[in-house]
Amino acid sequence: MASEGKTPLLQVENLKKQFHVRSRGARDIRLLRAVDGVSLHLEAGETLGIVGESGCGKSTLARLTVGLLQPSEGRVLIDGGDIWEPGAAGRERRRKFQMVFQNPSGSMNPRRTVGASVAEPLQAKGVRNTAEAVERMLTLVGLDPALATRKPHQLSGGQQQRASIARALIADPAIVVHDESIASLDISLQAQILNLLLDLQEDLGTSYLFISHDLAAVQAISHRVIVMYLGEVVEASAAEEFSGRPLHPYSVALRNATLLPDPAHERARGDTALRGDVPSPMNPPSGCRFHTRCPLATDLCAQQKPLLRDAGRGHLVACHYAEAGAGEVATQEGAL
Amino acid sequence: MSTPPVLRVRDLTTRFHTSHGTVTAVNGVSFDVARGETLGLVGESGSGKSVTAMSVLRLVAKPGRIVGGRVELNGTDLLTLNEEEMRQRRGSECGMVFQNPMTALNPAFSVGWQMREALTAHERGNGTAGRIHAALADVGMPDPERQAASFPHQMSGGMRQRVVIAMGMINEPQLLIADEPTTALDVTIQAQVLDLMKNLTRDHGTALLLITHNMGVVAKMCDRVAVMYAGEIVEEAPVDELFGNSRHPYTRGLLRSIPRADRPRQKTPTLPGSPPDMSRLPAGCRFRDRCVFADDRCENHPDLLAVGARHKARCWKTQNGETLDETALSQEVPHGV
Ligand SMILES: Nc1ncnc2c1ncn2[C@@H]1O[C@H](COP(=O)(O)OP(=O)(O)OP(=O)(O)O)[C@@H](O)[C@H]1O
Ligand SMILES: Nc1ncnc2c1ncn2[C@@H]1O[C@H](COP(=O)(O)OP(=O)(O)OP(=O)(O)O)[C@@H](O)[C@H]1O
Ligand code: SF4
Ligand SMILES: [Mg+2]
Ligand SMILES: [Mg+2]
Secondary structure, three states: OOOOOOOOOEEEEEEEEEEEEEOOOOOOEEEEEEEEEEEEEEOOOOEEEEEEOOOOOHHHHHHHHOOOOOOOEEEEEEOOEEOOOOOHHHHHHHOOEEEEOOOHHHOOOOOOOHHHHHHHHHHHOOOOOOHHHHHHHHHHOOOOHHHHHOOHHHOOHHHHHHHHHHHHHOOOOOEEEEEOOOOOOOHHHHHHHHHHHHHHHHHHOOEEEEEOOOHHHHHHHOOEEEEEEOOEEEEEEEHHHHHHOOOOHHHHHHHHHOOOOOHHHHHHOOOOOOOOOOOOOOOOOOOOOOOOOOOOOOHHHHHOOOOOEEOOOOOEEOOOOHHHHHHHHHHHHOOO | OOOOOOEEEEEEEEEEEEOOEEEEEEEEEEEEEOOOOEEEEEEOOOOOHHHHHHHHOOOOOOOEEEEEEEEEEOOEEHHHOOHHHHHHHHHHOEEEEOOOHHHHOOOOOOHHHHHHHHOOHHHOOOOHHHHHHHHHHHOOOOOHHHHHOOOHHHOOHHHHHHHHHHHHHOOOOOEEEEEOOOOOOOHHHHHHHHHHHHHHHHHHOOEEEEEOOOHHHHHHHOOEEEEEEOOEEEEEEEHHHHHHOOOOHHHHHHHHOOOOOOOOOOOOOOOOOOOOOOOOOOOOOOOHHHOOOOOHHHHOOOOOEEEEOOEEEOOHHHHOOOOOOHHHHHHOOOOOO
16 A cells, blocks of 8 residues: 555554454354454654544554554564564564553553653653653643652543653654544543644654544544454545545444534434444454445345455545445435 | 432532642532433543542542532432442442443453342342343444453453443443443444433433533533533533533633534644642632633632523623623634644
């Protein structure tokens, strides 16, 4: 997918991760394909938004990308070099990442003060005097620097989340992976953090992988967007193109189910939940993995797996009926 | 109103004594939630929403302490019950969905086992397993039978959140407190879960206290909304009134920060400044330093008073019938941080 001749900053090639799951009592061990052949690339100074159903493998993909998990198959390349290359080279590449975890306790040590955790990436770089930088970073994420002396459990959910954002940004990393990094902040703070990320990107050329369930936030920060469903990429496009014309029926369902801050509109709205059971990644449906819940599905969809193809203007989609689908489902809902 | 509310909170005050001073996280908070009603609790991060919820169920951990007020559930003041009486009510009469699912789930036990524990004793029996699987299927869990046997660390963030929601609702409580229940869910699953909560309030008369930052969720779910800032409720209004005619400058600023999907990679306005240090609160209106409308009156602390039908605000200006001129707000928008 990378542009001709140029090596992208980050390249993920056909990444797969399987977990072996044994259910209690049962003797069989089954394979759960959490991430099932994902490829993507990210340039310096670019933001790639990732959306998708809960449980579709976004956090697993994030952990594989930053090198917290070893892939079952596939590669993660930084400037063309594998992050799992043995020795210093691989270690050096894995250091280019910072990650903001979905659960803020993932990055904050419960026994250390918030200030100490935030300072850590700077110290790892050999910086001795971190106090000033910590204070500046906490202020930038809207936290009172006085909170630096507290332990994480003495902070509210959103305060912890901002502290982990501060920690991720403090040492000017090349790539920051955000896993639902702003979901538990009030909307004014969400906007403040998004603005901060845009500023840092402009000044330092930072790249972001931005995982979120909030389409508006993804739109506000991303250059490109990919949509995942059951471990696979089902749509990839420039952000602007995607907001105007989501093509995959799952993407259209996402857009139509997005709630608007308008009580009268929300009361009038019909049922927007998708029909059908959520399929299991241990036993994914045949053909198109979305066919069990798709309003457009035909027999073809149950039999033949749609490949990711260019539907024009570099807009990739994996659906047999994408072009027909986008318009039809949208007018059905009469949305946006 | 003829029937008394399910939940009636009066002057609730909760403090944390820390080595850096006393934080009054919840400061004289009062509100009601009626049978079948949904009250939204929104507001600044760190303003005391979760501590309010935890205080209602008396789950505030040390060094936190409820220092005053009343929390009446169907007329009984929960703050006067002994620990055992309180524990029983928590299981049966009030359900709680915690902001961080990991604090509510024990990593050492399977999800199904924990859900069984959550069922009140007299509800357990032959049909228990089926009931647990149905509750998991209701919240959109794939493969519920298998998932009941899995452990929290084997689940995605949103799957854990759905388990906690299912646990909170499984006894069909009279009061359900849900703290940011859908932050880890995609919008299609969110719709399913919210519909389920709506059905519980409608069919079972459950009173729902819903804490959320998502204004779309507020619009869909809430009958009334209370807005918190620095430990206090600063505005309370029916939901249409709050979105259409908010009477507190903080609420106005908050609503202006809603991102717009139709404007890619553009900055959204934010509230200038930051909230006060909760251990060193300024005299007067707590929003004063950030308020574009502030004047001399605001050096005194305003009460939460009626500014319209069923509409209260804690602002000198609107209490005196003055309007909040939106143009003043837009001039103040800082770009960048
Ligand atoms: N154990 C504690 N010790 C000291 N202060 C605490 C403690 N727990 C919470 N606080 C403080 O109490 C205030 C209210 O916290 P609370 O968790 O209720 O906020 P919130 O409104 O739920 O915020 P968020 O939207 O970020 O979840 C915060 O300023 C927080 O720092
Ligand atoms: N350690 C593990 N063992 C077994 N299964 C796992 C493990 N970690 C994740 N999974 C499974 O992998 C799948 C993908 O999980 P992941 O956390 O990546 O989803 P997600 O897209 O981040 O979802 P959410 O939006 O809910 O956070 C899920 O079915 C989950 O149950
Ligand atoms: S391929 Fe078929 S089932 Fe899959 S999304 Fe397209 S129309 Fe729906
Ligand atoms: Mg996740
Ligand atoms: Mg909270």
